[in-house]
Amino acid sequence: MPGEAQALRWCGALALTLTSVALCARVPSQSANELSDAARSVFLAFPQATSFRAIVRDVDLQARIAVEKGLPFKVHFNELGAHSLYVPFRKLEPVGLLYVRTEDGGWGFTEVSWSLSLDLRVLGFRFLRCRSPHRAALQRSPFARSLIGRGFEQLGELLGRDGRLCCRRGDIPAGSEELARALVRSAMKTILVTRTVWRRELRKLRDLALGLQAFPAAQRVLPMALGAMHRDSHLRAVHAVTVFGTADARLGVAVASELHAATTTELRWTLTKDLRVIRVTVVGARCPAALRVACSELAGRRLDDPGRGALSAAARDLDQALREALRVDSRAARPPAVPAPSGRSPR
Known part of the structure; x- marks a missing residue:
């Protein structure tokens, strides 16, 4: 301890x-x-x-x-x-x-x-x-x-x-x-x-955890302002952060979302900086096997070209929302970096 x-x-x-x-x-x-x-x-x-x-x-x-x-x-x-x-x-x-x-x-x-x-x-x-x-x-x-x-x-x-x-x-x-x-x-x-x-x-703690769980080498996270999702995609409560590493290099995007179908399932999306899927994971143990298969089928695919799986509509809708948010973020001033705490008591 x-x-x-x-x-x-x-x-x-x-x-x-x-x-x-x-x-x-x-x-x-x-x-x-x-x-x-x-x-x-x-x-x-x-x-x-x-x-x-x-x-x-x-x-x-x-x-x-x-x-x-x-x-x-x-x-x-x-x-x-x-x-x-x-x-x-x-x-x-x-x-x-x-x-x-x-x-x-x-x-x-x-x-x-x-x-x-x-x-x-x-x-x-x-x-x-x-x-x-x-x-x-x-x-x-x-x-x-x-x-x-x-x-x-x-x-x-x-x-x-x-x-x-x-x-x-x-x-x-x-x-x-x-x-x-x-x-x-x-x-x-x-x-x-x-x-x-x-x-x-x-809100900031959740952003931090979301970014680090997706990219353990993260040094900075920046929340993204996402617009409303289309109802036919069944994605709700979507929140995303852009994740930065050393030298302020953009590592990718981490997304938390809820999929509202027969039941509500929380999905975590880990994406490259050009919005290619690294992985989609289901939060919680209770999940239909078909949904887990649909998540695995997205790995390596771009969000705007997700194939014909069960999550294809959700992926395309998420792609549109993220690209719009990235355009907004690119026009905003880059926030200054703040060093991590040293673990010592301030003098």
């Missing part, structure tokens, strides 16, 4: 240049014990991480109103103050998020660390402080496992209008219903606060 010297505060540029703006954090004083607790939580939740950074933000009035409106239950004023979001990195790649919340319940204050994916789905949780006698049983329960992979809306489906939890009988250990409800509310507050307060940082 890396030493605490690697678990330093984030003060300056994020691991790579993210557009022309560096991602910075306001750094308050923090005790050695707090850093040690944060380091333990981060590396337990993300054992693949080699370092982490912390971003501290105050929940301003606008964010407070958005959070209060977005939750299906009331939140106490004092719950929304200064908050820290921890970002674990594997070398230069962000691998997730960690957020610690303190909840007030029947057994006093309960502190929970939530590990999230970059798209704000629950990866896991851990009780840091909890005096409830039902803590261990709940953490091992089917109910706790059912939280994994849920986003904000899916967590909300667990809360009934009468305050009871909507889950299968026997999933929640006897006597732990109150703690289970507090856990669901805590997860929903965690995701909504993170999405609201760190919206810009999240």
Whole structure:
């Protein structure tokens, strides 16, 4: 496990240049014990991480109103103050998020660390402080496992209008219903606060991860402004970044998209700088075999000449959108490069 010297505060540029703006954090004083607790939580939740950074933000009035409106239950004023979001990195790649919340319940204050994916789905949780006698049983329960992979809306489906939890009988250990409800509310507050307060940082972290996963030698990523996709291609929620390497050489393009057919499938496209397909990968294990075959058939082909496979319409539509975005980008001024952080505390 890396030493605490690697678990330093984030003060300056994020691991790579993210557009022309560096991602910075306001750094308050923090005790050695707090850093040690944060380091333990981060590396337990993300054992693949080699370092982490912390971003501290105050929940301003606008964010407070958005959070209060977005939750299906009331939140106490004092719950929304200064908050820290921890970002674990594997070398230069962000691998997730960690957020610690303190909840007030029947057994006093309960502190929970939530590990999230970059798209704000629950990866896991851990009780840091909890005096409830039902803590261990709940953490091992089917109910706790059912939280994994849920986003904000899916967590909300667990809360009934009468305050009871909507889950299968026997999933929640006897006597732990109150703690289970507090856990669901805590997860929903965690995701909504993170999405609201760190919206810009999240977008840049996702861009960074998208570029590095496609091109591990990336030194800089630049988001592309894509227009609307044609409905007959079934591609939705398309986001792309141009990826640059050393000496600012353009390595290619990385694209995240959703294919809306019988089901919704997330596809990642890795393309050369002239928009030839390096690979198309399916995110997640559940995918029809025919779609995986269609992805493999695109390898080596230009997007504007994808053949007659099941993804040919999607490829042509994506090609048109990317070429238009590249024309726009070529007319824009090139953003300056920002060096990666040294891993040492700023003086």
